[in-house]
Amino acid sequence: MRIWALAWPIILSNITVPLLGLVDTAVVGHLPDSRYLAGVTLGAMLFSFLYWGFGFLRMGTTGLVAQAMGRANDTDVRNLLGQSLIMAMVIGVLLILFASPLISLGLWLLDGSDVATHLAREYAQIRLWSAPAVLANYAILGWFLGQQNSRVTLMILLLTNSVNITLDIWFVMGLGMTSNGVAWASVIADYTAFAFGGYLVLRQLATLKGTFLRERLLALAAYTALFHVNANLFVRTLGLLFVMAFFTAQGARQGDTILAANAVLLQFIMLTSYALDGFAHAAESLVGRAYGRKDWREFALTVRAAARFSFWTAGTAACLFAVGGNGLVAMLTGLEEVRITAAQYLPWMVVMPLIAVWSYLLDGIFIGTTGVREMRNSIFIGLAAYLPAWWLTQGLGNHGLWLSFMLFTLVRSAVLIHYYHRHYHRRYQLNRWR
Numbered sequence: 001m002r003i004w005a006l007a008w009p010i011i012l013s014n015i016t017v018p019l020l021g022l023v024d025t026a027v028v029g030h031l032p033d034s035r036y037l038a039g040v041t042l043g044a045m046l047f048s049f050l051y052w053g054f055g056f057l058r059m060g061t062t063g064l065v066a067q068a069m070g071r072a073n074d075t076d077v078r079n080l081l082g083q084s085l086i087m088a089m090v091i092g093v094l095l096i097l098f099a100s101p102l103i104s105l106g107l108w109l110l111d112g113s114d115v116a117t118h119l120a121r122e123y124a125q126i127r128l129w130s131a132p133a134v135l136a137n138y139a140i141l142g143w144f145l146g147q148q149n150s151r152v153t154l155m156i157l158l159l160t161n162s163v164n165i166t167l168d169i170w171f172v173m174g175l176g177m178t179s180n181g182v183a184w185a186s187v188i189a190d191y192t193a194f195a196f197g198g199y200l201v202l203r204q205l206a207t208l209k210g211t212f213l214r215e216r217l218l219a220l221a222a223y224t225a226l227f228h229v230n231a232n233l234f235v236r237t238l239g240l241l242f243v244m245a246f247f248t249a250q251g252a253r254q255g256d257t258i259l260a261a262n263a264v265l266l267q268f269i270m271l272t273s274y275a276l277d278g279f280a281h282a283a284e285s286l287v288g289r290a291y292g293r294k295d296w297r298e299f300a301l302t303v304r305a306a307a308r309f310s311f312w313t314a315g316t317a318a319c320l321f322a323v324g325g326n327g328l329v330a331m332l333t334g335l336e337e338v339r340i341t342a343a344q345y346l347p348w349m350v351v352m353p354l355i356a357v358w359s360y361l362l363d364g365i366f367i368g369t370t371g372v373r374e375m376r377n378s379i380f381i382g383l384a385a386y387l388p389a390w391w392l393t394q395g396l397g398n399h400g401l402w403l404s405f406m407l408f409t410l411v412r413s414a415v416l417i418h419y420y421h422r423h424y425h426r427r428y429q430l431n432r433w434r
Contacts, residue, residue, distance in 0.1 A: 003305045006282035009154035014274035027172045027182065043123035043183070046106040049241060050095075056233030057088050057135055058142035060226060062284045063370040065146025070292020075210030077147070081201065082217045083226050084139035092132030099128045119179050126183035130190035137190065140197040144204070148285045152200055156193050164189035225370075232372035239379035243386065243408060250390065250401050258398050261341040264329055268349045269356070272317045276357060279310045280364030288368035299424070306361055314357035321349045348402040355409050362416035365424075374419040382412035 061084045068076035095102065103124045107117050137156065144152040164185050171181030216222045251262040283306040290299040321328070325346040329339050359378070366375050386408035393400030 002286060003279060003282045003302070003309055006148060006150045006285060007278035007309065009150040010281045011275055011278035013154040013157040014277060027168045043120035043127065043179070046103070046120065046124055047127055050102070050106065051134055053234065053237050053241065054091060054135055055138065055237060056230040057084060057091075057138040058145075059233050059284075059367045060084075060229040060370075060372070061139050061142030062146040062281075063288050063367045064225065064229065065143055066148075066285045066288020066368055067292035067370070069147055070289040070295075073210070074208040075213065077143075078205065078208060078210050078212055079216040080146075080226070081139070081143045081205075082212055083223055084143065085136055086217060087223070087226065087230070088135035088139045089132050092135045095131040096128055099125060103128070123179050123183045126180060127186055130187040133190040133194040136194055137197055140194075140201060143201070145281060145285055146288060147204070148289070149204075150281065150285075152197075155200075156197050159196055160189050160193040163192050229370050229372050232376045236372070236376040236379050239376070239383060243379075243383065243405075246387075246390075247401065247405055251398065254398055254401075257337055257341050260338045261345065262398070262401075264338060264342050265345055265349055268321060268325075268328070269352060272314070272353045272356070273360065275313045275317070276310055276353075276360040279306050279313065280360045280367075282306065283361065283364035284368040286368070287365050288370075291369045303365060303424075306364065310357050310361045314353040317353040318350050321346065321353075325349060345398060345402055348406060351406060352409070355406060355413060358413035359409060359416060362413070362420055365420065366416065369424070371419065371423065374416065374423070378412045378415040378419070381415050382408040385411040 061080060065077055065080050068074075068080060103121055107120055107124070137160075141153050141156065144150075167185035167188055168182055171177045171185055175181065177184075248259070248262070252259045283302060286302040286306075287299060290296070290302055326339075326343055329342045329346070363375060366372065386404050389404035389407045390401060393403050396403065
């Protein structure tokens, strides 16, 4: 039940993310000109990719802190927070300093219309001021999760999104602002969350022993472990971004209807990820603590419990998509042509959770043990199967694209399972007989 106690706040906080997107869309979508909605959509997409790329600040911090907790080393727990926050602030400031070329490159890659691109640029130039706060929040969330405190994640995200939604409505509908109002709402919400997170951090530090060590915070050599973990996670994330960008681009080549249908179906994957991520994040913390203690019995029990929760969740999602897939598509789009097209590819959505569940779960286990090279390798071995499969199945149209995407997911899961058995399964099996 410890898995569930850690997972449910994460699952609930994940659900608030699309809610914010819906409110942004609804507020800007009621402005008299559709170009504002296009600009916000383009700008928000740019920041989704940009900030997702720095998600290693959350993942890397969680694994290292969980292991420090397993060793009962409060000094390490403190200094990992300090190091992660310093790294987040440095990256955030660099993003602001190099804002212009970064925004130009991102908008060029997204290739929107001239009007939408102009508004997206204005939106992005405002949003980028929140980079230090957003990245620091990643570090804070990872730090608390490493200490098995997932409720902080829920509290911070609920505050962020509540402030954001309230300011969205006030700035746009009350003050008559446009896409710039949505951007400023996000900036203020991010810094509000950072201030609240800082308050929670100070409360938690008061309960920890140990001290901050100057040589751990200011000496570059002291960041070796954090750099190693985060560099591999960053490369791994770039690989995932390439997979998603390539999938979207190849769908777009088949026409607007296929592009729209794939976008709808990708929401099925997102819905599944909200639940599976909760159990994966819980596994990160619990597995990391067991790994830090070298307690292989606790390690095995945690893995088995997380696997059971994850498998039943994936099975439920597959059944839900098989029975109610068409109804869910109808909720997501009112365009009949897109509905009919999406229905042709629904069987892939039934299969996807049963294949992807293992990569979600094992990502959590490898983050907890900081086995980040294995995570990185799984992405690129999967890519080695994905691209040739896409090339060979182009004659199947969009079915070929989904088939290659499934193969990527299957290979990635298989590689992680192989690494898991090689590195961890044998250890706790051997320790059972001692």
